[in-house]
Amino acid sequence: GAGVSQSPSNKVTEKxxxxxxxxxxxxxxxxxxxxxxxxxxGLEFLIYFQGNxxxxxSGLPSDRFSAERTGGSVSTLTIQRTQQEDxxxxxxxxxxRDKNYGYxxxxxxxxxxx
Amino acid sequence: TQxxxxxxxxxxxxxxxxxxxxxxxxSVFSSLQWYRQEPGEGPVLLVTVVTGGEVKKLKxxxxxxxxxxxxxxxxxxxxxxxxxxxxxxxxxxxxxxKLSFGAGTTVTVRA
Numbered sequence: 673g674a675g676v677s678q679s680p681s682n683k684v685t686e687k688x689x690x691x692x693x694x695x696x697x698x699x700x701x702x703x704x705x706x707x708x709x710x711x712x713x714g715l716e717f718l719i720y721f722q723g724n725x726x727x728x729x730s731g732l733p734s735d736r737f738s739a740e741r742t743g744g745s746v747s748t749l750t751i752q753r754t755q756q757e758d759x760x761x762x763x764x765x766x767x768x769r770d771k772n773y774g775y776x777x778x779x780x781x782x783x784x785x786x
Numbered sequence: 787t788q789x790x791x792x793x794x795x796x797x798x799x800x801x802x803x804x805x806x807x808x809x810x811x812x813s814v815f816s817s818l819q820w821y822r823q824e825p826g827e828g829p830v831l832l833v834t835v836v837t838g839g840e841v842k843k844l845k846x847x848x849x850x851x852x853x854x855x856x857x858x859x860x861x862x863x864x865x866x867x868x869x870x871x872x873x874x875x876x877x878x879x880x881x882x883x884k885l886s887f888g889a890g891t892t893v894t895v896r897a
């Protein structure tokens with residue numbers, strides 16, 4: 673597609689439920705990143721995929737968070753047993769190769785845990 | 787603790803005025819980028835600066851990278867309401883492959 677597509681755009685879930693967030697990057701972009709943005713905070717790095725290399729999961733806040741990237745394209749971020757502190761905007765970005773090429777972001781998924 | 791510190795946090799000015807946003811760090815960056823984000827959207831890349839002392843101009847926006855590659859500034863001349871948004875600086879420390887973002891500066895330009 674022309675841009676990075678994220679779905680759903682909004683998700684309201686009950687505390688304790690699992691959620692899946694999807695990211696469809698720009699075709700040909702080998703790097704894919706997930707960030708989390710909370711009100712008044714900067715973007716918090718979660719996970720980074722580059723081609724077929726093992727992902728950098730160093731930013732995942734707990735073992736309730738996981739992500740995968742299938743076929744070097746679509747990525748899914750899964751949050752298990754959601755907590756209220758997980759409420760935030762989850763942003764996905766892709767890049768042609770790496771950080772020096774700049775990121776193209778999706779519009780994000782606004783997650784609200786009630 | 788933020789790797790990149792942005793100031794001010796909020797800025798409200800009248801149309802036609804000038805403004806400057808600052809991005810500072812104690813770390814050296816291989817490159818630094820500026821993004822603008824509007825409500826309900828993801829950040830959009832404005833510019834990448836890579837050379838210490840580099841100045842880039844994008845219409846009414848001027849970006850400068852510090853000589854030591856630890857800081858940057860964004861200057862907007864004759865601001866317009868369309869410049870309203872959250873401005874984010876981002877950089878990767880030498881040897882790192884992912885960007886760290888500042889907390890952002892919310893700019894409001896009143897008509």
